[in-house]
Amino acid sequence: MTDTSSELMYAIALSNIPEVGSIIGRKLISMMGSAQNVLTADKKILVNYEHLPLYLADNIIKNKNTALQKAENEILFMQKNNISALLYNDDDYPDRLRQCPDAPLVLFSRGNFNANAQHCLAIVGTRKCTPYGINSTKMIVEQLAEYNPLIISGLALGIDTAAHQAALENNLSTVGILGHGLKFIFPASNRGLAKRMLDHGGVMTEFTSDTCGDAFNFPRRNRIIAGMADAIIVIEAHARGGALITANLGFSYARDVFALPGKATDTASAGCNNLIKNNKAALITSGDDIAGLMNWIGKNKRKNKKNELQQLLINFDPTEQSILQALQQNEGINIDELALITDIDHLTLANVLLSLELQGYIVCMPGKKYYLHLQ
Secondary structure (H helix, E strand, C coil), X not given: CCCHHHHHHHHHHHHCXXXXXXXXXXXXXXXXXXXXXXXXXXXXXXXXXXXXXXXXXXXXXXXXXHHHHHHHHHHHHHHHCCCEEEECCXXXXXXXXXXXXXXXXXXXXXXXXXCCCXXXXXXXXXXXXXXXXXXXXXHHHHHHHHHCCEEEECCCCCHHXXXXXXXXXXXXXXXXXXXXXXXXXXXXXXXXXXXXXXXXXXXXXXXXCCCCCCCCHHHHHHHHHHHHCCEEEECCCCCCCHHHHHHHHHHHCCCEEEXXXXXXXXXXXXXXXXXXXXXXXXECCCHHHHHHHHCCCCHHHHHCHHHHHXXXXXXXXXXXXXXXXXXXXXXXXXXXXHHHHHCCCHHHHHHHHHHHHHCCCEXXXXXXXXEECCC
16 A cells, blocks of 8 residues: 555655646656656656557656656655645545546645535635625525535635635635745735635645746636535626636536626626526526525434425335434435445445435435435
């Protein structure tokens, strides 16, 4: 078995070799068993795996020592600054993001949050927002607070800032996904906000600590925002901009995309209006719209679940009863965990779960985790 700390160092190194990238890096690790095996292999072995181009094998061999030294320095920085790292195959890695083909090999984070929360929303928009956008953001987050979603955004000025602030005001966890390393916070005016977020959320990035906030890093950052979320909410967006990149990425990842409409003459809403017009986003005007479209169950309904379940159980056979009772006590578990709890074989379990899901009694969330869904 590969040593975890050693594998982290090799994974950081691999992710920083030019032209390798997340897709090729994950493919190589999958084929060769670990990042360490990739970086310790000779050129002939590398070329034989996945028909890797010769130039790319040469590139790995040429840059691996420098990349490993950088990775060692990064781990020292992490240890000094209370930074955590997640490899893409770690249990705590964001399940929703892991399903995306270009998910980062490594994520660095500070703070205290569950990246695999039951509900996870990305709220994005323009830096040059209007009072309408800020007030709408606050209203939507407040209305969604009873569902306890994790709020994700990019810690930029404008709508991002409004989303993070609204989350904190409503006692919700919120995470800022950065387009640079954790050595600094950009923009500087949001350093105080980022510090407050560490106690009830945090910051996350795929970039090593010394990476600056260059413009080309932010589209890369946006795929993490889109990939981590169940849905993307675009509050205000100009005809072009990063929020639209995030929305289109979410659309390509089969995420739900919502947009707040504006007047036809509002330049700050042109991007939102276009998303709605082109059927890439559903029109929403409130948090209640989002909760309804996402089929979420609020706290008030959740209180009645136990009684509802007891009344309904008489209509199910013993196998179904066992599964529903297990989910009542252990929501957010996968089929393997259910099999252990219920002592039902996987084939039967899969068939019954599908039947219950089609009937609307349970839902399967990203990461193949099951939850009760009683109306």
